[in-house]
Amino acid sequence: MKFFLDTAEIDDIRELAASGLVDGVTTNPSLIMKSGRDIFEVTKEICDAVDGPVSAEATALDYDGILREADKLYDISDQITLKVPLTVDGLKACKHFTSQGKMVNVTLCFSASQALLAAKAGATFISPFIGRHDDISQDGMALIEDIRVIYDNYNFSTEILVASIRHPLHVVDAARIGADVATIPPAVMHKLFRHPLTDSGLEAFLKDWEKTGQSIA
Numbered sequence: 411m412k413f414f415l416d417t418a419e420i421d422d423i424r425e426l427a428a429s430g431l432v433d434g435v436t437t438n439p440s441l442i443m444k445s446g447r448d449i450f451e452v453t454k455e456i457c458d459a460v461d462g463p464v465s466a467e468a469t470a471l472d473y474d475g476i477l478r479e480a481d482k483l484y485d486i487s488d489q490i491t492l493k494v495p496l497t498v499d500g501l502k503a504c505k506h507f508t509s510q511g512k513m514v515n516v517t518l519c520f521s522a523s524q525a526l527l528a529a530k531a532g533a534t535f536i537s538p539f540i541g542r543h544d545d546i547s548q549d550g551m552a553l554i555e556d557i558r559v560i561y562d563n564y565n566f567s568t569e570i571l572v573a574s575i576r577h578p579l580h581v582v583d584a585a586r587i588g589a590d591v592a593t594i595p596p597a598v599m600h601k602l603f604r605h606p607l608t609d610s611g612l613e614a615f616l617k618d619w620e621k622t623g624q625s626i627a
């Protein structure tokens with residue numbers, strides 16, 4: 411399973427990329443707004459900080475407008491994955507670019523039928539938003555299960571990129587289902603490392619080690 415970071419905060423990305431566990435990054439217009447940065451500058455810095463796909467979202471809604479924005483976004487780096495919305499024009503643009511061998515992430519997916527369309531449009535990644543489903547008392551993870559079954563039935567190569575992750579259990583459940591990628595906010599990524607028994611176990615080991623008076627280094 412690949413781990414992407416779901417943020418445009420360059421300091422967080424650099425810190426977590428140093429762990430060697432980050433396989434890519436996803437951004438969206440809201441994350442760019444939160445970063446306070448220019449989209450082209452920060453996206454270039456993100457591409458330099460990680461090895462792997464970096465999703466940058468087009469904001470035009472019409473096909474020609476998406477194509478115009480895409481040219482500028484793809485120019486930033488070979489790592490750029492164009493993010494398009496799950497609309498007729500978005501999927502048309504998806505087909506256009508993936509048939510040229512470029513990466514496209516279809517975003518704002520909320521149903522299995524939408525995910526099926528994205529796969530038929532040749533999407534590199536489909537982004538079902540599970541947290542936003544959970545927010546309205548619907549089972550976001552059930553959608554991931556459905557998409558996994560459908561994609562496996564037809565051997566679609568589109569990767570399931572679980573988005574709108576809110577907590578570590580979302581990551582574990584997505585892994586259990588066999589999702590290809592989880593895009594994870596930095597705060598949730600930090601929580602994945604933590605367990606109180608790891609902390610207390612470490613503390614006890616270090617106390618006992620001190621009593622031995624020995625040193626390894």
Ligand code: E4P
Binds near residue numbers: 416437438539573593
């Ligand atoms: C990532 O690609 C999505 O844009 C993001 O995960 C959405 O998350 P949110 O529902 O927390 O805004």
